[in-house]
Amino acid sequence: MSLLDICWLALRNLRQSKLRASLTTSGVVIGVAVIISMISFGLGLQRDALSRFQNLDGLSEIHVFGSTLFSLAAKQQQGNSRTPQAATQQTAGGEFVPDYIPERALDDRALEEIAQIPGVVYVKPHINFSAYARANNRTIMDTFRGAPVPDPSSRLKSYAVGRMINSPDVDEVVVTQSFVRRFGYAKTADAVGQTVEIMDAPEAKDDAKPDDLVVARTYRIVGVLAEDPGGNRFRGLAAPSNIYLPLDAARSWKEEHPDPLSRVALRLAQKNGTVSRSQSVAFTSAVVRVNDPVQMQAVRTRLSQLGFGSFSFVDEFKQIRSIFLIINSALALLGGISLLVASLGITNTMLMSAFERTREIGIMKAIGAEEWEIKQIFFVEASVIGLVGGILGALLAWGVDALANRLAYRFILQPQGVEYLEFFHLPPALWICAVALALFVSMLAAFYPTARAARVDPVTALRHD
């Protein structure tokens, strides 16, 4: 007997007891709808909580730390016995704390090594400096920061006015709105096109007047950022600065204008061999970007083996995820109970059906049906109940979720002025899994009734009228 015939017989049987089949199916519909709604509620919560992180670069960036120049300078020449030492958890003025105490200088060679680690997209040192800037006829000390051009992260992307620096070797900068305020521009747009000059005081020579300042470098402002990187929406691991210039320009400024303490420390570190002779400027930290957050842990392990400390948001992330895993499991369990009840309904229906059709099964056996053919008919019946119930349940859950999302927005979020949020999140995988689960459970529920049906003794079955 072909599968088509078996399906035809199964559907015929279902049609003959329409009411019973549809009641059983509605049990599955409710079970599946509950399970999907429960899980989608959990997923919605999780998504809303995590979306704040998702927008950040924190998920794919690692903050890597090298030894400070001063600790390197203090170090006597030592052997190469390295055991990574866990850093004590102390927060120094809101800074990120590395997992291990760094033991190596983050010099150019180190950056190259880090760039070679599998999964690393790029590594960029943090170069910050403070200098006196002159703009709009005001000379104020401000903070500068080197930025990769173009910036592959999500930073430096949205502008109130203007645009990002065009290429890595042009004399252009972008500034923050607080820069605009500090330097007294009337409107944000006024700053664009203006110049920022970095001021320097040359060493006093006999013929120079002591109050003479010189313009060391001149940049054109091409953009004003829409929001301050250090503002309330903290994006990733970059510490705030007011003026962003190309990375190489920032580096060369630092090389040319080292502060006296750093200069001495660099010399000492070069002397004791912890920093290479060719190194002209020392970095204490850098950003490593990985192409897949999954690889983050492997990259971090490698970093600690190389002797660097690191920090990433994924640490906190893991804990949040595990909490949601518990919440989702509890919700799924509640939904699972309703599906379990539905499966008992299926078992009951199939048992009734097997009992009612004892004679029919006997007839089929007498004309040559094999046990597996009888079993298949019953399995197909149960599968149809499971599949139809699963699909209708998924549709019901979709409707309920959509309605609940609208109502929650209309009556809870909107009055409070909160933007639209998905309370229930229904990814396609959840649908598919729920329908597959319903199918699986219904077949499981049909197991015993099916075995009983197949065992019907034709002699007994045909005897009773």
Add this chain to the structure above:
Amino acid sequence: MQTLLETQKVSKLYRMGRVEVPALVDASLSIGEQEFVTISGTSGSGKSTLLNIVGGLDHPSAGEVIFEGRPLVLANKKKMAQYRRFSVGMIFQNFNLIPSMTAIDNVALALAFGGVRGSERRRRANELLTRVGLKERVDHRPAELSGGEQQRVAIARALANRPRLLLADEPSGNLDSTRAEDILSLLRDMVQQDGLTVLMVTHDRELGARFATRNISMKDGRIDHESTRHLLARSA
């Protein structure tokens, strides 16, 4: 005459609590091709049990059933299903049609188990129903058919997969005498024209004697060889 079916010392014991009740004791018989054999006896004489064992529906407690020279492999469920499907056809006193299916669907179901597909299945079912004289009634459900017509549908179904042996358990028991004669003469025609072999259980020895070639009597689970006799088939 070639032997089609043989039973060798077939016995069946039913266990009722602690007591074992013998339903069939050492039944041995041999049926040749194109024979029309009746088994007669009082109720409880074991004739239906013997028929069920020969039809592969029931298992004997002892003894062997040999069909076309080969013993039935009783332990192999698949082989037994195949035997019921292709080697024997069965009809019953209460017809045992599936009430929710039309005549043609009842016949087609047997063809489906026999692996006949698509339009061929429908064609064969029509042909079989025409053969039993129900050409005009193919789309009727059993409830819309008379007893005689239902038994004809059952015969068409039993012969769907071209078995060589038809087993009939009181086929005329629920029919009035005219219809009973119609059914038996149809069976006789099939024996004479289509080369079928029929083994029929009946309590109406008189009626059986008019159509069968041989009668086997049974009493208390045993074949009563004394009263078993060859009959002269009176051709119509």
